[in-house]
Amino acid sequence: MDPDYLPFHPDPTKPEYRPPPGAVDAHCHVFGPAARFPYAPERKYTPCDAPRESLFALRDHLGFSRNVIVQATCHGRDNAALVDALQSAGDRARGVAAVGPDVGQTELEALHAAGVRGVRFNFVKRLVDATPREVFLRIADRIAAMGWHIVVYFEASDLADLVPFLRTLPTIVVVDHMGRPDVAKGVDHPDFQRFVRLLADHDHFWTKVSCPERLSLTGPNYDDVLPFAKTLVQRFPDRVLWGTDWPHPNMKSHMPDDGVLVDVIPRIAPEIASQQALMVDNPMRLYWASSKSE
Numbered sequence: 001m002d003p004d005y006l007p008f009h010p011d012p013t014k015p016e017y018r019p020p021p022g023a024v025d026a027h028c029h030v031f032g033p034a035a036r037f038p039y040a041p042e043r044k045y046t047p048c049d050a051p052r053e054s055l056f057a058l059r060d061h062l063g064f065s066r067n068v069i070v071q072a073t074c075h076g077r078d079n080a081a082l083v084d085a086l087q088s089a090g091d092r093a094r095g096v097a098a099v100g101p102d103v104g105q106t107e108l109e110a111l112h113a114a115g116v117r118g119v120r121f122n123f124v125k126r127l128v129d130a131t132p133r134e135v136f137l138r139i140a141d142r143i144a145a146m147g148w149h150i151v152v153y154f155e156a157s158d159l160a161d162l163v164p165f166l167r168t169l170p171t172i173v174v175v176d177h178m179g180r181p182d183v184a185k186g187v188d189h190p191d192f193q194r195f196v197r198l199l200a201d202h203d204h205f206w207t208k209v210s211c212p213e214r215l216s217l218t219g220p221n222y223d224d225v226l227p228f229a230k231t232l233v234q235r236f237p238d239r240v241l242w243g244t245d246w247p248h249p250n251m252k253s254h255m256p257d258d259g260v261l262v263d264v265i266p267r268i269a270p271e272i273a274s275q276q277a278l279m280v281d282n283p284m285r286l287y288w289a290s291s292k293s294e
Ligand code: 0GY
Pocket: 071, 072, 073, 074, 122, 127, 153, 176, 245, 248, 249, 250
């Protein structure tokens, strides 16, 4: 399979907004390089290689201190590229892995030592074949015992069906990309309000106010996505995370300039206190509460 989406931006601008000291890019990926870390045979897309060196250079260029690297479906349950990046980053990265229900305890402990603090459950139909919910629950029990949390990725249209299941998960649950709202419907639409209610009713639900580039119908500067992110930052200031989503897998319409994405931050979190929570305090609490060896 040839790469089937746009390559990441070769030369992102320097953002005007300076993230606070210690800022965390809490959603990004490493892909390959395929020669060293081959993509999973069962993958639904083949990304462009996006090696750790490029991620760390972007981190420094954008003014961030740390990364949370999330296992993407194109690497399946082979977390080798993720672990390699975590080890090379020292204390400056944590990870979210993909594991099966029968993952060995030794493997879980090795992932923990590398800096993994969560697993991702992917429900997006274009990205994965469906996993039975009892399998997810078995994984959840395994990783809850490690003190990890669960990151979930789904489309807004699947939320109503998923809510009863999500409520049964035994750990903190972080929802990727605001639950992928249909921004054409507006924040007052019952679909987005259902998502807001999920967070309002359950304080172990968090979300990433990320991916304006995926959700926007208008493109940069992503004005149509701002009300969604602002609502969540305002209502749940201590349960929101922000990430670039570099290298933006499967983006076909446009490839975002990561500097422009960083300049969205003060528009969704206008106060210094909310920026500090979003960029530093929340991700540090979730991912850096323990050192790698604990
Ligand atoms: C993302 C987005 C996508 C892909 C994956 O696991 C993945 O393959 O997450 C996507 O296509 O929406 O969250 O970075």
